[in-house]
Amino acid sequence: MKLSKTLLSSSEFIVFLGLLAIGAFFAFMSPVFMTKFNLLNILLQSSIQGIIAIGMTFVILTAGIDLSVGSVVALSGVLMALMLHGGVPVWLVILINLVFGVAVGLFHGFSITKIGMAPFIVTLATMAMARGLTMVFSDGKTIFDFPPAFEFFGSGNIGPISVAIIIFLLYAFVAEMLLRSTVLGRNIYAVGSNIKAAALSGIRTRWVLYFVYVVSGISCAIAGLVLTGRLGAAMPTAATGYELDAIAAVIIGGASLMGGKGTIIGTIIGVLLIGVINNGMNLLNVPPFWQSFLKGAVIFLAVMIDSLKNKQSEV
Amino acid sequence: METMNPKAILETRNLTKVFPGVIALDDVSLSLNAGEVLGLVGENGAGKSTLMKLLSGVYAPTRGEIYFSGRKAQFRNPKDALDAGISIVYQELNLIPHLSVAENVFINRLPRRGAFVDWAKLYRDTRSILSDSGMDGIDPKAIVADLPIGVKQSVEIAKALSYKAKVLLLDEPTSSLTGPEIENLFSVIRRLREMGIGIIYVSHHLDEIFQVTQRVHVLRDGKTVVVVPTVEADEEFLVSKMVGRDIKNIYYKGQHTPQEVVLQAEGLSDNLLKNVSFKLRKSEVVGVYGLLGSGRTELLKAMVGARPLKKGTVKVRGKVAKLRHPLDAIKTGIVYSSEDRKGENLFFGNPIWKNITYLAIQVGRFTKNGFTLPRQERRAAADFAAKLNVKAPSIDVDVYNLSGGNQQKVCLAKALIEDPEIVLLDEPTRGIDVGAKLEIYRLIADLAAEGRAVVFVSSELPEVIGCADRVYTMSEGRITAELTGDEITEENVLKYCLQVDAAGEATT
Known part of the structure; x- marks a missing residue:
């Protein structure tokens, strides 16, 4: 009974209800919406956003932010494309790509913990640098033609379900377990809630910060792999603006930019909400300019409801 | 109770405030004379804050009346109370850091000349308020953010007075002040009394109540327990009234005998600490007393590796311990509990x-x-x-x-x-009510009786004297004295914590 009460009052549950309501609306408006094909399509569309948003959740839980994610995804795609064209075997390309993600995270962690730079500024800088390098390496051109073993991660299927969705759900499961049930996960919340108290309680706060930015970097590398495989192409302008969608999804899912509050489940609901809105508006032939406006309005509403709720409970 | 006190500037009759489910204030009749400081004490939840909020117009009473200057007053909001002449200074200061002292004092009411601020008049008026209340030392043009906290408090009081206050409500005014700053506040309060201003002084610090008030009004569970002239009360009496039972021994040393040394710090130095050495024994409570900024918090943090040391070693059970992070300390059996x-x-x-x-x-x-x-x-x-x-x-x-x-x-x-074997407690009793304090004194004694070594840092002298087996005094990053047994007296502790140790000074 206690569990159901906390469940009912949780931010995640309220957003979930919102997701159901919007879903019901689109199902009513369009016969195509509720088809299995379309629902799987939404999940597929959301999987890349979702992988990035999972990394973003880790960072936001520590009251940080990672603006570089979109550019890092694009850079990861272009680097892999060039390596593949240079004859590097697929398994090694994927490994190097993951190491690249780790390196980006370490660079962020170092700048934030050792040099003391603000996460917003550091990642704003890497956002520009990574996008710049993407253009330099690709010469501004789209790179095509990869071995099928590589494209499998973006466009392959295992049974009826696409590999991208499986990667997304597995990754989400591991992330949720880590945050919910491990000491490290608890420490991430602690650092976001009160970093001084965390250090005095014996938490190695610098390691924790390194860790969350590394998770974000790895998430970008995985997203880069899936995205490039799905498109069958590495585009220098890929994933532009993804950082804002990822942040929006995390916040819609009930996390606080002040840190210490949020869950992976919430983030996934947030990602799905954005995915459903995008998909539904396409089905209803909403003009693209209005799509952007409506998406913004829904994000505003979702966060507003949560803020009002918190305001009430704090008095 | 029923007759009006002719001298009273502020009086309440049967004042009652009911919130859904609780009676926060129950039938309280209080009177305050012009030029008097009335202490208002009670545990948390006794109704002090509710009473202050009723007097300052934040709440409207459920029943009962407030009389101000002999006339019945009805404050619909804080502005009504301010206009009538009742000002309140809250525990949390409400100043705007980037503005000057004068702008803060007259905020919302800056004097104008046409569309522009009349700066000359603003500074003149502020200066006159400051000098009337004995705060001549404060520059009206100074930026508030640059001022020490004690001066900020004075600015807050000046702001309250600028409304031509006849009654001043002070809610825990010393909670973040150091010793000299408290002295300064008291001299301002004395000056305000001479001006005929009535003051209600709310504090957990009974020593301050004894120093500055003429009468004490004790609340418990929303009701008046007793109102006594300050000279007729002592600490045990007030505490008994506040908690509602007899308190024989407020401080509690318990049964323990200090044994072998478990922790020894030698020559600890960083940018604040200067060559600090001390030791701690098993089954011992060591008090550390010093003013804010004396280095007491920094010392404890340095010991658990939360502050980098330039020099010095910490030995635990005779072995040098490398404590670079609080986690190392925790693994060695040392914990630190922050004051904040x-x-x-x-x-x-x-x-x-x-x-x-x-x-x-x-x-x-x-x-x-x-x-x-x-x-x-x-x-x-x-x-x-x-x-x-x-x-x-x-x-x-x-x-x-x-x-x-x-x-x-x-x-x-x-x-x-x-x-943990070694427990470093930094101000564990700050800002908590008497009942909880008593439990913590007891706990500290129990920890020592269980064989632990306890360091107890406090800003409240009677606590340190009452609970500690041994006392170190600190000043300006140094340990200035080590007192044991009969040497632990208020006089000694104060003497050593207010002056830099002569020997220490000579060696640097």
Whole structure:
């Protein structure tokens, strides 16, 4: 009974209800919406956003932010494309790509913990640098033609379900377990809630910060792999603006930019909400300019409801 | 009670405030004379804040009346009370840091000349308020952010007076002030008395009540317990009235005999600490007394590796311990509990149980292969919360919603659950009510009786003297004296903490 009460009052549950309501609306408006094909399509569309948003959740839980994610995804795609064209075997390309993600995270962690730079500024800088390098390496051109073993991660299927969705759900499961049930996960919340108290309680706060930015970097590398495989192409302008969608999804899912509050489940609901809105508006032939406006309005509403709720409970 | 006191500038009759489910203030009749300081004391939840809010127009009374200057007053909002001449200075200062003293004093009412601020008049008026109340030293043009906290408090008082206040309500005015700043505040208060201003002084610090008030009004559970002239009361009397039972021994040394040295610090130095050496014994309570900025907090933090040391060694049980991070200290059996509950100790937004176990899970308690074992955690946290008498409906309550005393108990539970040998407590009784303080004195004695070494840092002299077996005094980053047995007197402690040790000075 206690569990159901906390469940009912949780931010995640309220957003979930919102997701159901919007879903019901689109199902009513369009016969195509509720088809299995379309629902799987939404999940597929959301999987890349979702992988990035999972990394973003880790960072936001520590009251940080990672603006570089979109550019890092694009850079990861272009680097892999060039390596593949240079004859590097697929398994090694994927490994190097993951190491690249780790390196980006370490660079962020170092700048934030050792040099003391603000996460917003550091990642704003890497956002520009990574996008710049993407253009330099690709010469501004789209790179095509990869071995099928590589494209499998973006466009392959295992049974009826696409590999991208499986990667997304597995990754989400591991992330949720880590945050919910491990000491490290608890420490991430602690650092976001009160970093001084965390250090005095014996938490190695610098390691924790390194860790969350590394998770974000790895998430970008995985997203880069899936995205490039799905498109069958590495585009220098890929994933532009993804950082804002990822942040929006995390916040819609009930996390606080002040840190210490949020869950992976919430983030996934947030990602799905954005995915459903995008998909539904396409089905209803909403003009693209209005799509952007409506998406913004829904994000505003979702966060507003949560803020009002918190305001009430704090008095 | 029924007749009007002709001298009273402010009087309440049968003042009652009911909130849904609680009677916060029950039939309280209070009177304040012009030129008088009335102490208002009581535990948290006794109704002090409610009373202050009724007097300052924040709340409207459910029943009862307020008479101001002999006439019945009805304050619909704080502005009504201000206009009538009742000003309040809250514990949390409400100044705008980037503005000048004068702008803060006259905020919302800056004198104008046409469309522009009349700066000359602003500074003139501010200067005259400051000098009337004995605060000549403050420059009206100074930026508030640059001022020490004690001066900020004075600015807040000047702001209150600028409304031509006849009654001043001071809510815990010394909570963040150092010794000399408190003295300064008292001299301002004396000056205001001479001007005929009536002051209600709310404080947990009974020594201040004795120093500055003429009468004391004690509240408990929303009701008046007693009103006495200050000269007729002593500490035990007031505490008994506040907690509602007889208190024989407020401070409690307990039964323990200090044994072998377990911790020895030698020549600790950093940018504040200067060559600090001291030792701690098993089954001993060591008091550390010093003013804010004397280095007491920095010393404790340096000992657990939370501050980098330039020089010096810490030996634990005779062996040099390399403590570079609080985690190293925790593994060695040393815990530090910060004075700053909100800023450095608790995780607001997290339930009681998680707060209690945060430290323990860092060293592998309640965990298996890096995974937490919440069921064990919750059971242990519940046991410890019960042992320390944390009052809360359940261990799932957010610590943010607890009273100061209960928050402090959660802090102590967090520090003690790993069963440390050496416990460094930084101001564990700051800003909590008397009942909780008594429990903490008792706990400190129990810790020593169990064979632990306890360092007890406090700004309240009677506590240190009452609880410690041995006292170190600190000033300007040095230990200025070590006092034991009969040497531990108020006079001695104050003497050493206010002056830099002559020998120490000579050697540098």
